[in-house]
Amino acid sequence: xxxxxxxxxxxSDKTGIVELARELVKLKVSILSTGGTAALLKESKIPxxxxxxxxxxxxxxxxxxxxxxxxxxGGILARRQEKKDKAELKKYGIEKIDLVVxxxxxxxxxxxxxxxxxxxxxxxxxxxxxxxxxxxxxEQIDIGGVTLLRSAAKNHQDVVVVAHPVQYDDLIVELxxxxxAVSEETAQRWAVGAFMETAxxxxxxxxxxxxxxxxCLAPTDLFPQHIAFSATKVQDLRYGENPHQKGAxxxxxxxxxxxxxxxxxxxxxxxxxxxxxxxxxxxxLVSEFNxxxxxxxxxxxxxxxxxxxxxxxxxxxxxxxxxxxAFGGIVGLNCPVDEKTxxxxxxxxxxxxxxxxxxxxxxxxxxKQKKNLRxxxxxxxxxxxxxxxxxxxRIHGGFLVQEWDxxxxxxxxxxxxxxxxxxxxxxxxxxxxxxxxxxxxSNAIVLCQGTKTIGLCGGQAARVEAVRIAxxxxxxxxxxxxxxxxxFLPMADNIVVAAAAGISCIVQPGGSIRDxxxxxxxxxxxxxxxxTGVRHFRH
Numbered sequence: 001x002x003x004x005x006x007x008x009x010x011x012s013d014k015t016g017i018v019e020l021a022r023e024l025v026k027l028k029v030s031i032l033s034t035g036g037t038a039a040l041l042k043e044s045k046i047p048x049x050x051x052x053x054x055x056x057x058x059x060x061x062x063x064x065x066x067x068x069x070x071x072x073x074g075g076i077l078a079r080r081q082e083k084k085d086k087a088e089l090k091k092y093g094i095e096k097i098d099l100v101v102x103x104x105x106x107x108x109x110x111x112x113x114x115x116x117x118x119x120x121x122x123x124x125x126x127x128x129x130x131x132x133x134x135x136x137x138x139e140q141i142d143i144g145g146v147t148l149l150r151s152a153a154k155n156h157q158d159v160v161v162v163a164h165p166v167q168y169d170d171l172i173v174e175l176x177x178x179x180x181a182v183s184e185e186t187a188q189r190w191a192v193g194a195f196m197e198t199a200x201x202x203x204x205x206x207x208x209x210x211x212x213x214x215x216c217l218a219p220t221d222l223f224p225q226h227i228a229f230s231a232t233k234v235q236d237l238r239y240g241e242n243p244h245q246k247g248a249x250x251x252x253x254x255x256x257x258x259x260x261x262x263x264x265x266x267x268x269x270x271x272x273x274x275x276x277x278x279x280x281x282x283x284x285l286v287s288e289f290n291x292x293x294x295x296x297x298x299x300x301x302x303x304x305x306x307x308x309x310x311x312x313x314x315x316x317x318x319x320x321x322x323x324x325x326a327f328g329g330i331v332g333l334n335c336p337v338d339e340k341t342x343x344x345x346x347x348x349x350x351x352x353x354x355x356x357x358x359x360x361x362x363x364x365x366x367x368k369q370k371k372n373l374r375x376x377x378x379x380x381x382x383x384x385x386x387x388x389x390x391x392x393x394r395i396h397g398g399f400l401v402q403e404w405d406x407x408x409x410x411x412x413x414x415x416x417x418x419x420x421x422x423x424x425x426x427x428x429x430x431x432x433x434x435x436x437x438x439x440x441x442s443n444a445i446v447l448c449q450g451t452k453t454i455g456l457c458g459g460q461a462a463r464v465e466a467v468r469i470a471x472x473x474x475x476x477x478x479x480x481x482x483x484x485x486x487x488f489l490p491m492a493d494n495i496v497v498a499a500a501a502g503i504s505c506i507v508q509p510g511g512s513i514r515d516x517x518x519x520x521x522x523x524x525x526x527x528x529x530x531x532t533g534v535r536h537f538r539h
Contacts, residue, residue, distance in 0.1 A: 001183055001184070002158060002159070002160055002181055002183075002187055003098065004027070004098045004099045004160065005028075005096070005098055005180075006097050006099070007029050007031050007032070007097070007100070008033070008051075008067075008072070008100050008148070009033045009034075009037050009048070010037050010051075010067065010145065011037050011101065011103045011165075012104060012105050012145075016168045017037060018040065018041065018046065019168070020101065021041050021046045021048070022044075022046060023172045023175075024099075024175075027175055027176070029180070030049070031046070031047070031048040032048065032051055032054055033049070034050070034051045034144075035059065035066065051069075051072065054071060055071045064143065067148055068147065070092065070094070071093075071094050072097070073148075075089070075095050076097045076100060076155060076159055077151050077154065077155050079155070079158065080096070097159065099159070099161075099162070100149070100151075101162045102148045102161075102162075102163065103165065104149075105141065105145065106140060107137065107141055107142065107205060111137050111208050142201070146198050146201065146202075149163055149194045149197060150194070150195070150198060152191070153194040153195050156187045156188050156190070157184065157187070160187045161191055163193055164193070170186075174186060200231075203229075207389075227399075229392070229399075231250035231251055232250060233248055233250050234251050235248070236249075237271070237272060237273050241273055245273075249273075249276060262378075263283075263378035264376065265374065266376065266377055267367065268353070268370075268371075269371075269374065271353075271374060275330065275352060275353050277300055278300055278329075278352075279355050281297050281330075281332075281439065282295050282296075282297045282332025282355055283381055284439060285297070285302060285305065285332060286332040287334065287383075288382075288435045288438070288439065289334055289435065290334075291308075292309065292310060292311040292313075292333075292334065293305070293314055293333070295331070295332045296319060296322075296329040296331050296332075297330045297331075297332065298325055298326075301440050301441045301458045301459065302440055302453070304318040304319055304320070304321030304322050304326055304453055304456075305321070306321065306453065307452070311333060311335045311337065311341045312340040312341045312344050314333075315331070315333070315341055315348075318453070319344075320452075321456075322455075326348070326351075327349060327350055328350055329351055330351070330353045330354075331353070331354045332354075333355070333356040334380055335356070336358035336359060337359045337364075342360075342363035342367050345367065346366060346370065352373075354367065354373065354375050354376065355377070355378055356377065357379060358377060383404065383405070383406040383407075386404035386406055391404045391405075393539075405438065407534050407536075409435060409532075411427055413532075413533070414427075414507075414530050414533070415510075415530065416529070416531075417522075417530070418523050418527065418528050418529040420526055420527065426504065426505040429449070430530055432448055432450075432451045433446040433447070433482055433483070433507065434484045434507050436448075436453060437484040437485065437486040437536060438536040438538070439538065440458040440538065442486050442539065443459070443460050443466045443487065444458040444466070444486035445463070445466040445469075446470070447471070447474045447478060448481060448482045454474040454477040455470040455472070455474030455477070457469040457473070463485065464491065464493045464494050467497045468497055471497060471503075474501075478501040479501075480503075480504050481502070481503050482505045482507065483503045484507045485507070487535050488509050488510055488512040490514065491514065492520075492521040494518075495518060495525060495527065496521070498525070499521075499525035499526075503527060506527055506530070508530070508531065509531065509532050509536075510531030510532070510533065511535070
């Protein structure tokens with residue numbers, strides 16, 4: 001057991017600190033404190049000694065130097081059973097510190113504030129200069145607090161470290177139960193938490209500095225020798241992909257995109273693991289479009305997508321693409337949901353979740369009539385926001401890391417390779433289908449009429465099978481449609497199936513050794529074909 005006689009309290013988040021200090025005083029624990037924390041405790045009539053009074057040195061460098069002193073760290077790091085350490089404590093008049101309660105400067109919150117001010121949705125508030133934001137963030141890089149946490153965590157056999165207000169209640173319970181002492185088991189567990197806290201904090205700082213501009217990163221810095229991943233729990237989930245698997249939702253605190261607010265649930269029962277995967281896929285897809293667009297997702301792939309002048313029409317067309325598959329789906333919308341769209345959604349049948357950038361008052365009121373329908377609000381996540389961050393996939397024993405697929409779609413760079421040229425309408429439809437294919441599991445085949453899907457298929461091992469399934473889903477609607485393929489067509493059999501279904505135009509990356517054969521088959525069938533020169537595999 002670790003007997004607590006002296007505690008150091010130094011916190012940025014003052015939540016619960018006064019109540020904790022009062023309980024410590026009742027347990028006859030003497031308190032050292034710094035700056036704002038000491039002022040709050042004294043204002044609350046809680047006896048404490050200021051660190052400056054204890055060390056004999058004032059805070060320096062505008063508050064940058066407060067606790068970096070041998071009388072502080074000697075008291076924390078001294079090994080209680082080591083004779084030499086005990087002799088040096090006595091020689092230099094250093095008192096042992098048994099409990100360190102520290103939470104760090106609010107670096108993340110400061111950076112988020114900067115992103116909010118600069119974000120398009122906050123333009124009306126007036127943007128501050130980037131230099132000012134940068135200097136403010138720099139001053140929120142905690143030095144003394146991180147050092148205190150690391151010192152206490154290192155000496156966890158003799159010192160208890162508390163890094164978050166949520167631990168205060170457990171600390172008090174244990175102190176009362178053990179007559180002013182904390183078990184070594186608890187101390188070790190909290191030491192682990194403290195090291196995780198400092199690791200996460202450092203990663204957030206490093207990622208922020210790296211994300212300030214592409215000029216800050218040399219090409220080789222994109223994949224450094226060491227990568228640290230850190231995340232903060234958002235909430236526990238009922239289970240993972242299946243009921244026998246436990247699951248939880250974490251937020252990547254260091255990623256560039258991590259500064260964007262998380263989706264906010266406005267209504268409905270709790271989210272599941274699979275809901276969150278599908279919601280992410282829905283949001284990523286609709287963020288590819290500027291005009292009103294709706295995507296219905298099942299099992300992380302779209303089953304219906306449409307773009308229209310009005311959001312209501314876009315939803316109806318997306319749903320009509322495949323009503324059978326849409327049952328129990330997740331719906332992503334890239335515009336605020338109005339009353340008419342809400343009515344169309346309610347009339348369509350059972351859906352699991354909706355995610356959109358906003359909802360009208362009447363629209364939200366209508367949607368809330370469905371007790372279990374999960375309604376979420378989130379900012380869009382255009383591909384440009386992902387530049388500078390990394391896409392990470394887990395494999396057994398490690399990770400695969402890559403840049404996000406942020407390639408810009410520019411039809412002016414596409415190449416028409418067939419004798420028959422596509423019309424302007426077909427090019428627009430091809431662009432729509434091409435963006436949908438980008439967000440569909442490969443092998444991906446997307447059939448479109450105008451800017452709505454009529455048949456989709458992804459995840460097949462053979463591309464020609466994906467074409468057959470997409471055609472089967474579209475039925476008679478394939479006549480005159482446009483086909484988009486996320487990767488090159490490897491065999492002419494794909495063209496044969498497309499021609500028999502009446503497909504009029506194909507957009508694909510090209511690049512197969514059989515391209516001449518494929519082009520010849522398209523010419524023979526009278527199908528216009530476009531090569532994009534870009535592949536969009538999604539595994």
